[in-house]
Amino acid sequence: MVQVNNQQLKIRVKFKKVGRLQYISHLDLVRTMNKIIVRAGLPLWYTEGFNPKPKMVFAAPLSIGTESKTEYMDIRLSEYIEPEVVKSKLNENMTDEMQVLDAYYPETKFTDLKWLSYTFVIKTEGADALLVERCGAALAEEELWVLKSTKSGEAMVDIRPLVRSAVCVLDGDLLRINAHLSADPSSFLNPEYIIKLLRGKCGILSNGDLTSEWYSIMRERAYLDDMTEFR
């Protein structure tokens, strides 16, 4: 149990954010979560100063358009309460598409989280065995150059070191990719870059008809650097 100091206890909440909630930005998630934890009536620790606020910290913020079964948030409490109680109180105040899966007093830091696995499901014109093979080959190349936005504008970056693995399969008329991507804050890889890369190299999702082609991205699990599960 992490006793931050005499007044504060840090509890970790693992939650999912799926379905329609993929369209809610990280900033809006923070605002929403603020109200949820207040509604839940938890013994919250408030920041000191002019404008006291409950303290929440999130690991690896999601971008719009990605769902997740493995989000983490640390909340500061002013007194000990059973993790199960935290979980059930929060869940009563959330909708089906956002639910707490686990709550515990953590032993790791968010900076220990190094890798995240994702499932991509892609509905694209011409999804066949050949396309799967081409996508697999494209992701297996020794260098993966994409135009990436960085602090100083856009630049071509080799994301190879940030893609630990990527496997493509054909699932009916859908293209399915499982990938492990970097979650390290200094080299976080937004999974949208995988789509961008394959769009450029293999021409997926480019027939221009937004209703016949689509893709979804699900964040599945979180890992430490040795690929054991992050907790």
Next chain:
Amino acid sequence: MKENNFSSVLKSVQKPGRYIGGEYNSVMKDKRDVKCRFAFAFPDTYEIGMSNLGVRILYDVINKDKDVWCERVYAPWTDMKEKMEQYSVPLTAVESGDPLSAFDMVAFSLQYELCYTTVLSMIKLAGFPIWARERGEECPIIIGGGPCVYNAEPVAEFFDLINIGEGEEVLLEICRLYIKMKEEGRYSRTDFLREASHIEGVYIPSLYDVSYNEDGTIKEYRSLYDDVPAKIRKRIIADMDKAPYPEKLVMPYIETVHDRIVLEVYRGCIRGCRFCQAGMVYRPIREKSPETLCKQARCLFDNTGYDEISLISLSISDYSELPKLTDDLLSWTDDAHVSLSLPSLRIDSFSEELMQKVSSVRTGGITFAPEAGTQRLRDVINKNVTEEDLMRSVGIAFRGGKSNVKLYFMNGLPTETLEDIEGIAALSKKVIDEYFLLPKQQRPRGIGVTISVACFVPKPFTPFQWEKQDSFDTLLEKQAHLKSCITDKRIRYTYHDAKVSLIEAVLARGDRRLAPAIAYAVEVGATFDAWDEYFDYDRWISSFEKAGVDPAFYTTRGFGLDEILPWDIIDIGVTKAFLRRERDKAYEGKTTPSCAEHCSGCGANKLGGKNRWCK
């Protein structure tokens, strides 16, 4: 809009969170269990519509009836609208995602005149004919309500039914009648509308015939049948302590304009400013008790988790039990980390004590509305505040650490002269002087005064309803003159676009002959006119021309005192004779005391309602 194959569209538009629904506290029902599906449509974006108190109240009231499911509909932003048109996706409701054609009723809330084009573009996007007369049995009943319908005439023919006044009871009565007629097997669109016209507060535009004189003025309004009332009296809620108020609020995921608890303290206003429509049409004044308000506030906090409660009314400091209310709220809000805000403070009642109670530490600013620059003109408009009041109030604000003062004024008020305009600049300068009168250690840092000047629009059901609006050129001259009078760099001057105010005046004061012009404007792409980037003056002028409408007829002409006004078929309680008396007093420069001091016999007391002031 929930299928996978729409996800690419959602990923391609701005703020997709506007379109997804699924909010905490939103009401889901099984559509097989309900007898009437009601869509509450707000003709603006999700962020604006979600902030509207009226919609929040009515959503709650209607959903309390187990036979009716009320859902919400908002106007898709132009990027989404384009995609919906491209892929033939009709307008849908937020909760079920069903197209509006699956509904029995679609009710639009008309909050400002410039939303009319958005209403029509939503009706088109839903796939319905815009003219009520062209709608068949398969179309939902399209309803209009809200503050604009006190003169609904310019848009009357686009609606099957219009709700005049407060909707809590009427809308349910309309739904019950609909369900009853369906169950008894005697429903048809025309029979239903005819019978609905007997409900107080219901106006069925198609049951009236209008004729005009040769000079263009109105000759006669005639109801087509004897059983259809000649005049429609607005509905009010008699007892605000017994009126239903939501215990829960739909919690938006994305940030909305007013993202907080809104506590409605009372309806109506005791003041009677002569330009103000709200001050007349919401009479008589009806207060809630502090006990009711505290209960509602606590309940809403528990169910929402918001950190701010805003006390809403037309003029909060006129609430007769404000000290008790704020004390009772403060007994728990501080510990719960909830702040109070009072958005409608009058200059003459602002006090140090009040400011401390609401010391919303978040903002460094405070806003007051003197409305006019000289005492003479403030007396003409019956504002009943003085320069001393303003100086005392800004002094308190400065000592309390507020360094930014915002002042609201109006240009173009009846009898306004250049002297009155110079008065605005002089008054603003005096506010700055007041700051420097304070000992240095008491002054907050960085004084700034912003003056925001609107253009006067003579609104229906005000003592100024007959007045001329200044011409476009006159307004521009006045704005330029004021600008030349402001020399202090610490005064920031902003003003409304006179073109917008001119169109507003036409739409606010118009009659049924305007409808084709509005329809033309929509045909050539008008929507979201309330947004600067989509307001197109030239498009409006050419639409008026095409429909044979002369805007000057409704603006610079002014209305004759004996003329039949387009809104004369509506009875708001306040009499035309009272409005006329107030107009005459305005020209004499005489003020009228507030309802709390003296009853001036406005006539609204005939509507009943539990209240402290009316005799």
